[in-house]
Amino acid sequence: MDFNIPMALILGIESSCDETAAAVVEDGVRIRSSVVSSQVSTHAIYGGVVPELASRMHLEAIDPVVDQALARAGVSLDDIDGIAATQGPGLIGALLVGFSYAKALAWARNLPLAGVNHLEAHICSLQLLDNPPKFPFISLVVSGGHTNIYHVKGPGAFTLMGQTRDDAAGEAFDKVAKMMGLSYPGGPAIETLAKKGDPEKIKFPRSMLKKDNFDFSFSGLKSAVARYLHENPDMSPDVNEGRAAHVAAGFQMAVIDVLCTKLIAAAKDRNCAGIGIAGGVSANQTFVETLAERAAQHKIKVFSPPLSLCGDNAAMIAARGWEMIRNNQVCGLEDDVYSRVKTLN
Ligand code: KG4
Ligand code: ZN
Numbered sequence: 001m002d003f004n005i006p007m008a009l010i011l012g013i014e015s016s017c018d019e020t021a022a023a024v025v026e027d028g029v030r031i032r033s034s035v036v037s038s039q040v041s042t043h044a045i046y047g048g049v050v051p052e053l054a055s056r057m058h059l060e061a062i063d064p065v066v067d068q069a070l071a072r073a074g075v076s077l078d079d080i081d082g083i084a085a086t087q088g089p090g091l092i093g094a095l096l097v098g099f100s101y102a103k104a105l106a107w108a109r110n111l112p113l114a115g116v117n118h119l120e121a122h123i124c125s126l127q128l129l130d131n132p133p134k135f136p137f138i139s140l141v142v143s144g145g146h147t148n149i150y151h152v153k154g155p156g157a158f159t160l161m162g163q164t165r166d167d168a169a170g171e172a173f174d175k176v177a178k179m180m181g182l183s184y185p186g187g188p189a190i191e192t193l194a195k196k197g198d199p200e201k202i203k204f205p206r207s208m209l210k211k212d213n214f215d216f217s218f219s220g221l222k223s224a225v226a227r228y229l230h231e232n233p234d235m236s237p238d239v240n241e242g243r244a245a246h247v248a249a250g251f252q253m254a255v256i257d258v259l260c261t262k263l264i265a266a267a268k269d270r271n272c273a274g275i276g277i278a279g280g281v282s283a284n285q286t287f288v289e290t291l292a293e294r295a296a297q298h299k300i301k302v303f304s305p306p307l308s309l310c311g312d313n314a315a316m317i318a319a320r321g322w323e324m325i326r327n328n329q330v331c332g333l334e335d336d337v338y339s340r341v342k343t344l345n
Pocket of ligand 2: 118122143279280311312
């Protein structure tokens, strides 16, 4: 297939965690449709994702979600030039649903299939922006499972510079929210409450800030918040929303401070004029604004996806898949999903 001809349409499929998603993307950059069926309200009852439930719900949703993505793009399977599906990392049972579906479709239709790395795809959500970052740039994938800094030298050329040694940033948001009796997922709940608080009132620790590397650690911060809440039981939002807001704001700023400092240091280290953030936590507007402000002082530009592309979606999977298929990085029926990262260096 000649992928240099105009208008190659890729069908993207995502099912690594608690979102079943499908999208049609043109030439790796133009979203023709993007459908996301979220299971979040089901898992919220349990305070986190229940893998078995996630797999079952993906099974129910996958077919209608793909149909909807094709219909909204105004195309049929006959118009699709390639298929991209998340191969890993993620929950095995959840990944299997989307990846097996994609394998069957690719085989039946004789189409090339890209097995996409979910983290690389989050970085590729930035190429779907009207003004995408120019290579080389620094990227942060910050979600419930990862806090990774990459040096992105070109399409598909990602070098891992640093990562969390324990909890991911989003995981810290979720755990602190749980301690405070806030709803799941914790990120949006903390951000909303933090708006009413003063981030300077309670100073929580900034882990790894003085270390000369690009790694993170958030479990100490989480413990510090737990200790503070234990010693100040009147900090629950039910008891005293005003004071709880200071805890939320102080915690949030501790996370943001470390993320911003390390990202700017990474950009300066690699002489990059742009920083692109992606993943669920990049939906945090206080983070985006603080980073943009601080980076501007170093003449560094910040790129962040719209809300619809921050969390898990299939447009980013199709964007990454398009690059892979063009480079003949395709997989076959014998290929399997993987739960942990295997390829990013
Ligand atoms: O990328 P994502 O949708 O799923 C994966 O983990 O791959 O990210 C979900 C994470 C959750 O931990 C959630 O609490 C966090 O992103 N998150 C936020 C915000 N919105 C979602 N964290 C901070 N502020 C937010 N506004
Ligand atoms: Zn994700």
